[in-house]
Every structure is written in structure tokens, then in C-alpha cells.
Amino acid sequence: MGRDKASLRYHGEALAEWIARAVQTAAGSATLVGNADLGGIPDLYPGEGPLGGILTALHHTPADWNLIVACDMPEVSAEFLGTLLAAAERSGADALLPCGPSGQVEPLCAVYHKRAGGAMERSFARGIRKVTAALVGVATVWFPVAELKPFQNVNTPEDWDGYAAR
DSSP, X not given: OOSOGGGOEETTEEHHHHHHHHHHHHHSXXXXXXXXXXXXXXXXXXXXXXXXXXXXXXXXXXXXXXXXXXXXXXXXXXXXXXXXXXXXXXXXXXXXXXXXXXXXXOTTXXXXXXXHHHHXXXXXXXXXXXXGGGGTTSOEEEEEOSOSGGGXXXXXXXXXXXXXXX
16 A cells, blocks of 8 residues: 555544544454554564564453554444454354455454464464464454455555545
């Protein structure tokens, strides 16, 4: 996109703050990873992509279950996140990832149990950086969703144009 998506202005605040509020409403607390300007904790694996951020969050969390949400999903809602969290807690799995109607999985708007961190860390140590590939050995369930809108991310200036005026 050519600029920091976390700091994009959305409803009068940084997009990451907007999303953090949805997470906090759904889960009771929120922690940003890697954005010191917004009060986030330092990424343990800077430059290593989303998997490094997930591992950082799981390393620092005191919670068993953790909503992990990318900073570029303006349509995510506390209601949707609460549904994911409740389903994860009932699942008995170590990770719950939404799965769209065509089978697309969204690992960056998902719920991870703290115990998933060990297996994911081992995958990371072997050079794996794709989140779904790092789930080998992690009891994972797919959570069917009827539409992708709640976790549609913005990756280009054109994607952002529809949100920028809000």
C-alpha cells in the first residue's frame, strides 16, 4: 500500500485503534503488536510477517484464548469477534479460523489458544512464515462464515478509497 495501514485515519482515529476497540469489546482487553506509536508491544520477530506477530502476541499474553486480528480489517466488528471467541472456547481445539464460502481461510482474524504457540514456534524455527502452514500439529477447526466482509482487509490504495472518507 505504500504507507502504514495501522495509522490510517478511520472514524477519526487510527485504524488499528478502531480494530483494537472491537477486540477489547469482544475479549475484555486488546494489545497491539509492533506499533510503538500506538502503544503496542515490540514485535519479537520484526520483518518476519504476520506469523511473527501472532507468536509475539501468544508469548506475551496472560489469556488462554486470544483473538488475533490484523490491523487492516475495517469491517470487523465486536459482535463477529465475540462469536469467534465463543466458538473457539466451545471447540476444544487450539485454533479456530474463519472459513469463507469458497473455502478461503482467514488466519489473521482468528482465535488461538496460548498452547498453540509451541507448535507454531517450532514451525517458525524451521523457516515457515505462512500462518496456515505453521498450524501443523495444532488442533485447528474451521469456522464457516457466510460472507467475507467482516474480515476483508485493505491492501491497496484502491481498497482503502471506500473507507477513507469515514
